[in-house]
Amino acid sequence: MPTPRKALVSLEDTPYYHCVSRCVRRAYLCGVDHYSGQSYEHRRDWVESRLLELAGVFAVEVCAYTVMGNHLHVVLCIDKEQALAWTDNEVLVQWHKLFKGTLLTQSFVNGDDLNAYELKTVKDSTFEYRQRLMDISWFMRALNEPIARKANFEDNCKGRFWEGRFKSQALLDEAAVLACMAYVDLNPIRAGIAKTPETSDFTSIQQRIKSALVGEQPNHLFPFIDNERKNMPKGLCFSVEEYLKLVDDTGRIIRNDKRGSISESSRHTLHRLNIPEQNWLKITSEFTRLFKGPVGTLQELSRYCDHLERKRRQGAANCHKWLDSA
Numbered sequence: 125m126p127t128p129r130k131a132l133v134s135l136e137d138t139p140y141y142h143c144v145s146r147c148v149r150r151a152y153l154c155g156v157d158h159y160s161g162q163s164y165e166h167r168r169d170w171v172e173s174r175l176l177e178l179a180g181v182f183a184v185e186v187c188a189y190t191v192m193g194n195h196l197h198v199v200l201c202i203d204k205e206q207a208l209a210w211t212d213n214e215v216l217v218q219w220h221k222l223f224k225g226t227l228l229t230q231s232f233v234n235g236d237d238l239n240a241y242e243l244k245t246v247k248d249s250t251f252e253y254r255q256r257l258m259d260i261s262w263f264m265r266a267l268n269e270p271i272a273r274k275a276n277f278e279d280n281c282k283g284r285f286w287e288g289r290f291k292s293q294a295l296l297d298e299a300a301v302l303a304c305m306a307y308v309d310l311n312p313i314r315a316g317i318a319k320t321p322e323t324s325d326f327t328s329i330q331q332r333i334k335s336a337l338v339g340e341q342p343n344h345l346f347p348f349i350d351n352e353r354k355n356m357p358k359g360l361c362f363s364v365e366e367y368l369k370l371v372d373d374t375g376r377i378i379r380n381d382k383r384g385s386i387s388e389s390s391r392h393t394l395h396r397l398n399i400p401e402q403n404w405l406k407i408t409s410e411f412t413r414l415f416k417g418p419v420g421t422l423q424e425l426s427r428y429c430d431h432l433e434r435k436r437r438q439g440a441a442n443c444h445k446w447l448d449s450a
Contacts, residue, residue: 132292132418133260137428139202140187140295141260142304142419144412145268146195146287153194153275168326170271171196176344178266181221183207183258185346187360188305190312191326197308198267199301200260201346203358207258212250219253222266229253264290296420296428298361299397299447303404304419306371307411313375314409321368321375329371336364366393374408403446414442421447 133141147153154168168191175198179186183206187199210218216233219225231238232246256262272285295301309329312318321329331342341347341364348367349359360367370390377385386394386401394404407414417438418428429437 132294134294134428134432135202135204135258137424137431138294138296138420139204140301141200141202141292142295142308143198143200143260143264143290143292144195145264145290148284148287153196153271154191167271167275170274171267172326174267174270178222178263179344181218181257182263182266183210184260184263185358186328186344187301187346188308188328190308190324190328192311192315192317197311199295199305199308200263202258202260204258207254210254210257212247215250215254215257216246218257225249225253260292293415294418294420294428296418296424299399299421300419300424301360302362302367302370302397303399303407304411305367306374306408309371310375310378310408314378319379321371329368332364333368336368362393366390370394374405377405378409399447407446414446415439419443419447 153171154164156163156165171191172189175186175189178184183203185201185203187201189196189198207215213233216225216229220230220233224230226245226249228238228242228246229249232243238246268286268290275285276282295304305328309321309324309327312324312327313321318324321327322333324330328342328345331345335342347357347359348362348364349357350361350363366389369387370393373386373390386404391401394401397404399407411419418425419439420428420443422440422444425437425440425443
């Protein structure tokens with residue numbers, strides 16, 4: 125029996141989660157169906173556009189993503205502080221960007237006069253919407269359902285387009301987060317679809333490279349903010365240059381047709397993450413095979429399992445082997 129989502133998500137332990145959705149239809153999510161010869165490449169744009177749209181609505185940041193032929197990966201960071209800081213009016217405005225809400229919530233946003241009972245009803249709805257706007261299940265639902273409807277309409281059929289549940293795993297420390305992001309960003313290179321990160325279409329790494337070339341960071345992706353400091357903005361505590369170099373070095377090594385190596389600057393980053401070079405290459409090549417549940421050092425995994433009162437530490441051996449061996 126699948127573990128309830130609420131038993132997998134603990135914002136007190138980590139806001140970072142790796143989610144995977146797979147298409148169950150033989151005709152694929154994207155790409156070319158070799159049986160019929162029909163191309164579904166345009167669906168990649170559907171997914172990417174919807175994903176980046178949702179990043180501007182939910183209190184959920186997109187750290188990394190890639191849209192593959194029959195599945196998609198996304199690394200999310202739930203911004204609970206932002207959701208709690210929104211006023212009731214801001215919550216309703218955000219929710220109405222995607223859903224109609226109710227007549228009362230629409231009236232409240234329009235500034236109409238409401239009686240005490242109606243205001244209480246609006247308050248209750250606002251509380252529910254606020255929780256949903258920082259919920260990865262609602263985020264993935266808002267991503268997957270419109271894509272499924274459009275695909276069913278295009279295919280002139282009914283029925284399930286995605287697997288019943290998306291897979292999610294908690295990323296418990298910065299090493300797990302960065303390794304998972306690199307794994308996601310390097311998917312097209314491992315699959316032989318692209319040769320370099322900058323030619324990996326419909327990926328976050330391509331978005332980051334394009335923006336870096338003009339000295340910026342993508343608006344709808346969680347930014348890199350370099351090292352921790354006082355009054356620092358929200359973001360990933362590495363420089364964007366460090367991450368792009370690390371992903372580029374790793375991509376050159378995992379390609380079969382190109383000899384590559386980890387540069388001195390990337391070694392410095394791996395030292396900071398406390399991950400040996402060979403472990404890093406193994407993790408970023410086989411992340412989902414090595415880790416089926418929460419990912420982090422054994423100490424972080426134990427803390428997470430204890431907090432959720434889980435008797436079994438799923439994946440403890442691999443977490444210890446690949447993330448505690450430096």
